[in-house]
Amino acid sequence: MTDRAIDVRDLRKRFGARPVVDGLTLQVGQGEICGFLGANGSGKTTTIRMLCGLLAPDSGEGTCLGLDIRAQAAQIRRQTGYMTQRFSYYEDLTVRENLELVAGVYEMADDAAAVRDITARMGLLRYESELAGHLSGGWKQRLALAACVLHRPKLLLLDEPTAGVDAKARREFWDLIHDMAGEGLTVLVSTHYMDEAERCNRIVYLADGRIVVQGTADEVVRGSGLVIFETVGAALDEVARRIRRMEGVEAAAVFGHALRISGTEREAMHRAVDSFAGLDWHEAEPRLEDVFIHQLAVKEAAT
Numbered sequence: 001m002t003d004r005a006i007d008v009r010d011l012r013k014r015f016g017a018r019p020v021v022d023g024l025t026l027q028v029g030q031g032e033i034c035g036f037l038g039a040n041g042s043g044k045t046t047t048i049r050m051l052c053g054l055l056a057p058d059s060g061e062g063t064c065l066g067l068d069i070r071a072q073a074a075q076i077r078r079q080t081g082y083m084t085q086r087f088s089y090y091e092d093l094t095v096r097e098n099l100e101l102v103a104g105v106y107e108m109a110d111d112a113a114a115v116r117d118i119t120a121r122m123g124l125l126r127y128e129s130e131l132a133g134h135l136s137g138g139w140k141q142r143l144a145l146a147a148c149v150l151h152r153p154k155l156l157l158l159d160e161p162t163a164g165v166d167a168k169a170r171r172e173f174w175d176l177i178h179d180m181a182g183e184g185l186t187v188l189v190s191t192h193y194m195d196e197a198e199r200c201n202r203i204v205y206l207a208d209g210r211i212v213v214q215g216t217a218d219e220v221v222r223g224s225g226l227v228i229f230e231t232v233g234a235a236l237d238e239v240a241r242r243i244r245r246m247e248g249v250e251a252a253a254v255f256g257h258a259l260r261i262s263g264t265e266r267e268a269m270h271r272a273v274d275s276f277a278g279l280d281w282h283e284a285e286p287r288l289e290d291v292f293i294h295q296l297a298v299k300e301a302a303t
Contacts, residue, residue: 005186006063012058019208034189034201034202043206051157051188053072099146119146122143230283231276239259240261249269
């Protein structure tokens with residue numbers, strides 16, 4: 001990457017005796033949508049807060065938008081939009097009043113025009129006089145996104161932005177993100193939804209404050225080393241219960257009338273499925289969700 005919106009090296013952050021971010025090095029190119037994956041407590045939120053200057057790293061160095069994350073944190077914040085998982089605007093103000101307040105904070109030259117433009121772009125015109133507290137979860141998140149990009153930031157940091165939002169609202173939210181990335185906005189987004197991770201240009205998986213795997217979704221899946229077997233039938237819950245206890249089987253999950261098992265030891269997986277010879281097993285391609293579950297299993301085994 002020649003043009004890096006984020007370029008940080010060996011970031012570390014402790015809270016008390018517990019290391020939360022432990023030697024993290026990350027580069028994100030301008031205009032890229034980078035997905036942040038990892039279990040709760042893996043260091044995603046702490047990393048995001050260090051990148052936008054809300055937390056100072058204990059050690060490490062680097063830049064965001066060409067600005068030093070230590071010495072120029074205030075300048076980074078003015079060029080960054082940060083959206084938290086929890087709705088953080090005023091529920092007793094209208095949509096328009098919330099956006100006017102944000103425009104005032106950023107001392108925008110033509111705040112009325114900016115509010116009008118972003119309200120139209122985000123499809124919020126019919127709700128502009130509605131109290132924010134009366135909006136559905138999806139529209140609240142759209143208002144939060146509007147507030148984050150109102151000042152035309154160059155970097156957008158999203159921390160699980162669609163948690164608890166229905167599928168249609170999530171898809172529309174991501175369409176907006178891709179539209180803005182197409183105009184040059186860089187996006188770093190943490191998510192637990194695998195379909196959202198697949199929409200990112202690149203994904204980064206964290207565990208215990210360290211990056212353990214990164215690449216495109218296809219690269220991460222191909223490099224996982226996972227072996228997947230599937231079968232279809234009735235009453236597979238008991239099969240799943242028994243087979244997940246067998247050597248080499250990391251996970252076994254029932255999806256309707258299908259059972260999907262995964263592991264990294266091919267011979268052990270073959271022995272497991274051969275013990276249920278009455279079922280018609282076939283090998284399948286891994287999915288990103290399989291990799292996510294595998295990484296969780298690796299972390300649990302190491303603790």
